Amino acid sequence: KQYRIAVIPGDGIGKEVMPEGLRVLEAAAKKHGVALHFDHFDFSSWDYYEKHGQMMPDDWKEKIGKHDAIYFGAVGWPAKIPDHVSLWGSLIKFRREFDQYVNLRPVRLMPGVPSPLAGRKPGDIDFWVVRENTEGEYSSVGGRMFPDTDREFVTQQTVMTRIGVDRILKFAFELAQSRPKKHLTSATKSNGISITMPYWDERVEAMAKKFPGVKWDKYHIDILTANFVLHPDWFDVVVGSNLFGDILSDLGPACTGTIGIAPSGNINPEGNFPSVFEPVHGSAPDIAGQGIANPIGAIWSGAMMLEHLGEKEAGKSIVEAIERTLAERTLRTKDLGGNADTTACGKAVADMVD
């Protein structure tokens, strides 16, 4: 079968890393006999917004809604478009309207990447963050009263639905069950956030009963972030709300040396809609246009996409090629102390694929 992939480079360094991601995907597809067809789209970018006054065409869902997956670069350029227009007009729209309720991000210390944590070696840190991706703290309910007076106040609701909470927990427990350690950690803050977080805890307890083979524990988010730094080896699968998952999936990659190489999947597990695969890093206006961006985040996201499509071998071959590339100083980009530019690094990974 041929997979149809929608490619959206977006803004800034998104445009620079995507060609390298595609180069590596093509190399892996060839070696493993996987047929990939790419359709390219220019929307979800500042250029498109400048021309059309909106981030995406009105028929964006028809254009990309039938693809097998979406391969995404980066979006946002706060100096040109406010975040609530650029992000809420594309990335967050995809998550909500394509019901990509799982945001999945690996945290893995890779060979050749110096860890900011003293004495940690590749193999010591290797876990997944599973983030709820559609509700929780990122709600659209709230408002302001008494503007510009001393009585002024603003509220915003955190919203947790039974369906929303249970399905992300089920995904996380299933993932934990599939792993050797079978260990799940839930991020909570039920001692301070006294209504929604106790509900989260309650649903975790109920779901845990269905997975007797999984050991689980929970930590309040404050001490959990501390434990990411002090005991990153404790974790296997960490599940959190939209906000807590967001925090943990930036902090985790930072503990493994850099956000530049971290990949992510915004996944609709039922396959009713396409899933989006994108690097964790953003459009990085400060270094855009210089050809120095690290393409590994985009490349690794491509590997996650292949695995999601069921092409495990092809995906694995990319991750292994990344590991071999990172191990060589001369093939790494500057942010990792190497001297390769974006293209050289991408070519190196493509050459390593086997």
Add this chain to the structure above:
Amino acid sequence: KQYRIAVIPGDGIGKEVMPEGLRVLEAAAKKHGVALHFDHFDFSSWDYYEKHGQMMPDDWKEKIGKHDAIYFGAVGWPAKIPDHVSLWGSLIKFRREFDQYVNLRPVRLMPGVPSPLAGRKPGDIDFWVVRENTEGEYSSVGGRMFPDTDREFVTQQTVMTRIGVDRILKFAFELAQSRPKKHLTSATKSNGISITMPYWDERVEAMAKKFPGVKWDKYHIDILTANFVLHPDWFDVVVGSNLFGDILSDLGPACTGTIGIAPSGNINPEGNFPSVFEPVHGSAPDIAGQGIANPIGAIWSGAMMLEHLGEKEAGKSIVEAIERTLAERTLRTKDLGGNADTTACGKAVADMVD
């Protein structure tokens, strides 16, 4: 003048570290001619709750509301009392009803404490976290509908008031202005939390205009936690909402090696009510009763209390005594690779005070 201090050891290791805190306070008071009078209270503890069915007497405000400060150990014992009873019945009650709207916590890499961050030395990490301590995400507004059905949902409001936001920002900017670097960092998440956080940003911008001498920046909380690990030397004063401040003031101390030595002040700057000084660590039921708890968090909190009372020299003498004690392996507790017990460590600090 004689200062009247209410002493509340609370639960678990709170009872073990407080005598050491008092020992050091007495030593510093003697050397610096400060008159301290201590009144001891047994409430806000499991023992009190077991006898009286509530955490505090009905007249708790009369009992401790006129003191110059409250010196607090730790509260909470989840296996015996639910957090919403123990914490909301004491610690969080103090914060709200004594209007302690500032939670102030230093993040400082101390001599002798091995940093979990590779290559960081004392002096490299030295900043303050200023946390809003009365509103924000820790609200009491929200609820549940349609229990035990597929429609079930739970909401909780984050609440930010003009008065609440402006006064914490003012405190933080003033603190930044008093420091050599004059640099303030605001924790936000306005790209995802689309109503309350843009309001926070707006108020930061307005307040910044009143402090032209302070350089300020803002980071979304996800990348901010990453930067605590990757660039802790970037920070001077970091201000955040109740939740973000909570997270950053556990993560910060973790980056400097341990939460065991971190102090905090819950401060009512106007002095209308007493402020509470307490170690960042909790009651730690797992190690309670063994006499091995690190008393430095409590001792350092005592130093913050003296500084708050205006006794800067006496407070400074304690912080310096802590630094000298930590530098000696034999005087540190086990959690820091030493071999002293709680009392030996406390006595060592008291001896070092000058």
